[in-house]
Amino acid sequence: xxxxxxxxYRPTSVTGFVDNGxxxxxxxxxxxxWTKGTPRKKAAFLHGPPGVGKTVCVEVLAxxxxxxxxxxxxxxxxxxxxxxxxxxxxSSQRPLFGVKGRLIVLDELEGMSGxxxxxxxxxxxxLTKTTGCPMVLIANDVWNPRFSSLRSSCFVIKFQRVPARxxxxxxxxxxxxxxxxxxxxxxxxxxxxxxxxxxxxxMDIQALSQGKSFLAYEDVRWLGDRDRQEAIFTVLGRVxxxxxxxxxxxxxxVADVDYEMLFxxxxxxxxxxxxxxxxxxxxxxxxxxxxxxxxxxxxxxxWKLLKYAFDQMTAGVAxxxxxxxxxxxxxxxxxRISVMSRTRRTRRLRKELGLxxxxxxxxxxxxxxxxxxxxxxxxxxxxxxxxxxxxxxxDLDETLVAYLRESGG
Ligand SMILES: Nc1ncnc2c1ncn2[C@@H]1O[C@H](COP(=O)(O)OP(=O)(O)O)[C@@H](O)[C@H]1O
Ligand SMILES: [Mg+2]
Numbered sequence: 001x002x003x004x005x006x007x008x009y010r011p012t013s014v015t016g017f018v019d020n021g022x023x024x025x026x027x028x029x030x031x032x033x034w035t036k037g038t039p040r041k042k043a044a045f046l047h048g049p050p051g052v053g054k055t056v057c058v059e060v061l062a063x064x065x066x067x068x069x070x071x072x073x074x075x076x077x078x079x080x081x082x083x084x085x086x087x088x089x090x091s092s093q094r095p096l097f098g099v100k101g102r103l104i105v106l107d108e109l110e111g112m113s114g115x116x117x118x119x120x121x122x123x124x125x126x127l128t129k130t131t132g133c134p135m136v137l138i139a140n141d142v143w144n145p146r147f148s149s150l151r152s153s154c155f156v157i158k159f160q161r162v163p164a165r166x167x168x169x170x171x172x173x174x175x176x177x178x179x180x181x182x183x184x185x186x187x188x189x190x191x192x193x194x195x196x197x198x199x200x201x202x203m204d205i206q207a208l209s210q211g212k213s214f215l216a217y218e219d220v221r222w223l224g225d226r227d228r229q230e231a232i233f234t235v236l237g238r239v240x241x242x243x244x245x246x247x248x249x250x251x252x253x254v255a256d257v258d259y260e261m262l263f264x265x266x267x268x269x270x271x272x273x274x275x276x277x278x279x280x281x282x283x284x285x286x287x288x289x290x291x292x293x294x295x296x297x298x299x300x301x302x303w304k305l306l307k308y309a310f311d312q313m314t315a316g317v318a319x320x321x322x323x324x325x326x327x328x329x330x331x332x333x334x335x336r337i338s339v340m341s342r343t344r345r346t347r348r349l350r351k352e353l354g355l356x357x358x359x360x361x362x363x364x365x366x367x368x369x370x371x372x373x374x375x376x377x378x379x380x381x382x383x384x385x386x387x388x389x390x391x392x393x394x395d396l397d398e399t400l401v402a403y404l405r406e407s408g409g
Contacts, residue, residue, distance in 0.1 A: 005206040017053060028064075042129065044154055046058070047159065050200075051198050065101075068101065073107045078120060080120050106138070121146060142158075165191075171202065171205045175187075175215070183216050186216060233331050239313075239318055244318075249310065272329050274320060279323055279324045283320035350373070
């Protein structure tokens, strides 16, 4: 339940693998060739954009070929010594009969940064020639000059972006499994925005359908496609560059943009558009007044106040510009919207825990979250006996326990 869908629906066999069939086949054949002897190229280099199944592909094939997978990412093999200790040893011998062959994976090669790792890369280059077991390297960009020697010593396998129709089919299947009824337009907008990155489409669909049994296009719309972004850019351009109040007020008429959304856009972009600190401060004042009006509109259904909110948000912001030069600065997508939507579940669980523990500990929910949760997390992941006791004391249900056991969060 607490699992990210990218993990929950991570393929465990080749049948669950979506698209990139050619790459899968190439890797499969190369691994098969190891069962008949040592192939000419003893290392494969998988490359392609993020979230298209490079890592997963190796996992499912290792399983299919019954290899012992030794998987490392750059944080484990940053230095030459570490590489020699871990990878050198593992790759030096061919296993005896009856023992599973090993498959060494060095994932996220890009993570080896800077000059101090140069020794690392040349060690890897040497290992790709001397290894006694198959070795797979993974990176996004094989054409990075740092990988030039690896390009020639490895069997290079290219992964492609996942086509939108495959992404749609995949997330639709997930929705069915999760009991979420999703509008087709919602799915295709998510797929379109993912631009071939299946992982990010899966993260979006999970974030957006959290706690819902019906996902409408409306729920997804704010992710915005190109047209909408252009519409909003026009509005923003007019708000930030209007020379008169009237002009600024008129800006919002040109597009049907949700007012809360527009507020987020203006708020996000004000610091970039108004370089003078006093101008910015005046604009933020205007936005804070707009925010107050919006709250009253929502709380008391006082629609009459809406126009004051609009005035503050448009004319108020436009008139804030006194010293900031007018120059072209690209608009930024409101971070708050994406962050809030991705973190909704976490925030809800945290609040629930805060209230629950606070009642027993006589603390406010906020201070529980700040001062108590970090320790609980450690106890829950390290000490089962203590965890059980705490669970009873505070009467925590499975969801809350699962949340406390998650790392990071
Ligand atoms: N081709 C694919 N088939 C099935 N699932 C995929 C595929 N590509 C990505 N995924 C999903 O996205 C997650 C991340 O995939 P991963 O293999 O780590 O991507 P990469 O290594 O290319 O960045 C997986 O856990 C899986 O759920
Ligand atoms: Mg990966």
